[in-house]
Amino acid sequence: MLAIVIPIALALQGVAFLLTVARLLRGPSLPDRIIALDTLSINAIALLVLYGMVIDSTLFFEIALLIAVTGFIGTVALTKYLQRGDIIELR
Amino acid sequence: MHATMHPIAEIVVCVLLLIGSGFMLIGAIGLARLPDFYMRLHGPTKSTTLGVGGVVLASVVYFSVRGNGLSLHELLVSAFLFLTAPISAHMLAKAAIQQRLPVIERTRGRVWSPARSVADAGEEGHPDAGKPGK
Numbered sequence: 001m002l003a004i005v006i007p008i009a010l011a012l013q014g015v016a017f018l019l020t021v022a023r024l025l026r027g028p029s030l031p032d033r034i035i036a037l038d039t040l041s042i043n044a045i046a047l048l049v050l051y052g053m054v055i056d057s058t059l060f061f062e063i064a065l066l067i068a069v070t071g072f073i074g075t076v077a078l079t080k081y082l083q084r085g086d087i088i089e090l091r
Numbered sequence: 092m093h094a095t096m097h098p099i100a101e102i103v104v105c106v107l108l109l110i111g112s113g114f115m116l117i118g119a120i121g122l123a124r125l126p127d128f129y130m131r132l133h134g135p136t137k138s139t140t141l142g143v144g145g146v147v148l149a150s151v152v153y154f155s156v157r158g159n160g161l162s163l164h165e166l167l168v169s170a171f172l173f174l175t176a177p178i179s180a181h182m183l184a185k186a187a188i189q190q191r192l193p194v195i196e197r198t199r200g201r202v203w204s205p206a207r208s209v210a211d212a213g214e215e216g217h218p219d220a221g222k223p224g225k
Contacts, residue, residue, distance in 0.1 A: 002096070005105040009146075012112035016119035016139075023123050023131075031187045032128060038179055039122060039135040045168060046115060046146045050108070053153055064168045072175040079182040083189055 006054055013050065017043045034078045041071030100156040104149045111145025114138050128192045129184070136180040144169045 020043060024036035045064045052060035077087050096104075121134025147169040154162035 001105055002101055005108055009108045009112040012116045016112075016116045019116075019119040019123040020135075029128060029187075029190065029192050031183050031190065031192065032131065034186075035132065035135055035183055036122065038183075039119065039139055042135065042139050042143055042172065043115065043119070045172070046111070046143045049143075049146050049150050049165065049168070053150055056157075058154060058162065061165050061168060064165075065171065068168055068171050068175070072171075072179060075179040076182060079179070079186045082186040083182075 006050065009050060010047075010054075013043060013047055017047070030082060031079075034075060034082070037078075038071055038075045041067055041074075096153075096156055100152060104153050104156075107145050107149035107152065111142045111147075111149060113142070114145060115142030118142060127195045127198050128187050129194060129198055132180055132184060132187075136176050140172055140176045143172055 017040070020036050020039045024033055024040065027033045027036055045067055048060045048064045048067070052058065081087050115138070118134040118138030121138060122131055125131045125134065147165050150165050151162060154165070
């Protein structure tokens with residue numbers, strides 16, 4: 001049963017990835033593109049966890065954690081730049 | 092490749108995978124289809140995060156049943172995402188309010204008097220409304 005369900009889950013997440021890419025390309029404003037990038041990193045995390053289940057390896061969780069940290073830092077930096085015109089403000 | 096699993100554990104993994112992937116697809120559809128940025132903010136920050144939680148729980152069950160002992164370090168990814176999704180949503184909503192993004196008529200609580208509306212450009216905001224970005 002798992003051999004049937006895993007390709008279905010991969011297909012659902014692939015469609016989700018493509019819809020997010022469409023929003024990233026189309027997005028009328030800059031926060032739309034930022035949230036599309038954030039969602040792309042989350043989709044990549046889920047795809048990596050699923051691929052780790054496919055090839056039966058626990059190596060991918062560290063990579064997923066790295067992508068999570070990088071995506072969050074990128075989102076925060078981009079929104080901070082959008083709000084203030086600067087990322088790190090020294091007083 | 093999936094030969095040595097207990098049937099009940101296999102059913103649990105399948106259900107969790109389908110629920111998680113379905114929630115991720117629903118979040119992506121919401122991001123692609125909703126008409127307003129403040130509505131589009133709801134899809135990825137709630138539904139997609141819950142979908143990743145489901146997929147990670149499926150992975151926890153899978154690797155705990157198959158191999159050597161309880162495997163819980165996947166939950167770190169899910170915990171980090173659950174912590175950081177509201178923070179990024181809050182900062183994105185603040186940036187969108189500051190940029191005065193256009194809203195549609197059904198979006199309630201406009202204290203920031205948007206510069207232009209999607210439907211018609213002549214609508215002025217109500218200064219005594221509730222919190223923005225509801």
